[in-house]
Amino acid sequence: MQNLLKGKKGIIFGALDSNSIAWKVAEKAHEQGAEFVLTNAPVALRLGTISELAEKTGSKVIPADATSMMDLEHLVDEAMKILGGKVDFVLHSIGMSVNVRRGNHYTHQDYNFTKTGWDVSALSFHRMMSVLYERDAVNKWGSIIALSYMAAQRVFPDYNDMADNKAYLESVARSFGYFFGRDRKVRVNTISQSPTPTTAGSGVKGFDGFIAYAEEMSPLGNATAAECADYTISLFSDLTKKVTLQNLFHDGGFSNMGVSSPIMDRFMNSYNTENGIEEPTEE
């Protein structure tokens, strides 16, 4: 343990079960000496196993639906009471698309579902920061992070309307991050994480193929949830004070790849088979 977060206090959104990225962040933040409150939507508190995490990390759990201003205001007020003042870090680890859940194709969405997914996955980040800002709830040199995915920049057809939600989320990080930086010296960033086997991740159609492809494409391989948590801790720590308004790729190099040799070899093998082309034999 390096005590990277010793004396720091925070709020962690989105730990559902032990696979959740937020769960790993909470474990690592605890290891590094932080104190925090955990929060999730009331329904997730009933279905998930967050109380185990709370016990393990000595944390209180405060229910909050991230689409409700009333819940968020109550959460921030209670967190400041429990922690005895302002917070130093906040993690937004929330995502959900009703269109994905219901199997609606991107070209034929139910727009009421689209609005709900956007509210939960993207606008909630603005709401959360608005409450923190209005209540002046974050200490100078604090750090706010949300989790994103590269479908915000590039096309992943089965990621559906979550791609648009992530683009909005990343934009909010920059726009709100300006005011948090200028007025409070607080940094705001998004981490764009590799595909990761969690409840939210596995809900995306064709996830197994998706994660295997990314693994072969990335020179360092996919980043795990635990590795994402390590990276998040570094961004909560005082070692990264001047990093803000960034979308930071944490993906083993995937985002800068064109093609990798294992992927090309597989393509050429099936291409040759389909076209009856024989592999040149070595003399």
Ligand SMILES: NC(=O)c1ccc[n+]([C@@H]2O[C@H](COP(=O)([O-])OP(=O)(O)OC[C@H]3O[C@@H](n4cnc5c(N)ncnc54)[C@H](O)[C@@H]3O)[C@@H](O)[C@H]2O)c1
């Ligand atoms: N798993 C991946 O492949 C992957 C890749 C890149 C980014 N991400 C992002 O990481 C974040 C965390 O997801 P995860 O993969 O750990 O999955 P997860 O399913 O464990 O976490 C998603 C969380 O969102 C919470 N949530 C949903 N609706 C809510 C609401 N109304 N109010 C409050 N909380 C609500 C859920 O209860 C759950 O805890 C999400 O933003 C996700 O898009 C995931």
